[in-house]
Amino acid sequence: MDYSAFKVPYLAENQIKQQADLIRNKYWDKTIPVDIEKIIEINLGLSVIPLPGLHKNFGFDAFISSDWSYVYVDNDRYFDDTHYKRVRFSLAHELGHLILHQNIYQSLQINSVEDYYRFYDSVPKDQYSYLETQANKFAGYFLVPRNILQVEFAKLKMIKSNMLIKAGLKDVDDHVLIDYMVDDLAEIFNISSHAMQICVDNLDK
Structure with missing residues (x-):
């Protein structure tokens, strides 16, 4: 053919x-x-x-x-x-x-x-x-249903932010914080970190 x-x-x-x-x-x-x-x-x-x-x-x-x-x-x-x-x-x-x-x-x-x-x-x-x-x-x-990703993203962002504040790290750049979250989000949805990074990058689009 x-x-x-x-x-x-x-x-x-x-x-x-x-x-x-x-x-x-x-x-x-x-x-x-x-x-x-x-x-x-x-x-x-x-x-x-x-x-x-x-x-x-x-x-x-x-x-x-x-x-x-x-x-x-x-x-x-x-x-x-x-x-x-x-x-x-x-x-x-x-x-x-x-x-x-x-x-x-x-x-x-x-x-x-x-x-x-x-x-x-x-x-x-x-x-x-x-x-x-x-x-x-x-x-x-x-x-990765986006409505659930948004909820999990917000919850995890708060947890990670509080952890960094307790460690004496304030005003951490959002991009750094998101990179810190990707592996945990990937575990929740059982996909690779690479695939999750793409989902997070397009979350607001």
Whole structure:
């Protein structure tokens, strides 16, 4: 299949957020962290399939089939607790493709890792980047409901500020304070600190 003319439709940030909020709120039990695997497997009926060598041989953490039946994840990372946060984000990322790119993926005819690699290898790199960026944004909004992040952010900011004052550190720059909070917020939502930093940076947007 020729992917050289592949184009990703533009999606505004608020469109991606709305879609993430809509699908999460339809199935979510309001607990944090969001149980992404339950939503994918129980509510949406997709099968999460650990695939040996997916990352080692192809460089991918996960991919979704064009018929929306399977989400394949790297076997080693799936069963390694040190990669649990990354796997959660990868699953939410693939859900983003299902919600945002359903028509696109159906035309790609991806049903194996070889199919996905052929697509990755031949699609224009700027278009692949747009596709992945949209799915990453979806994952961030899906796993980190912004109304709850705002509450947790305010609570933690007060706690950290009081700790610094007691330690004799006053007038700490907000950016320094936020950097001091990111790891704790990441633990609450069970995502990586890097992903949480992006969520916090866009909290007021």
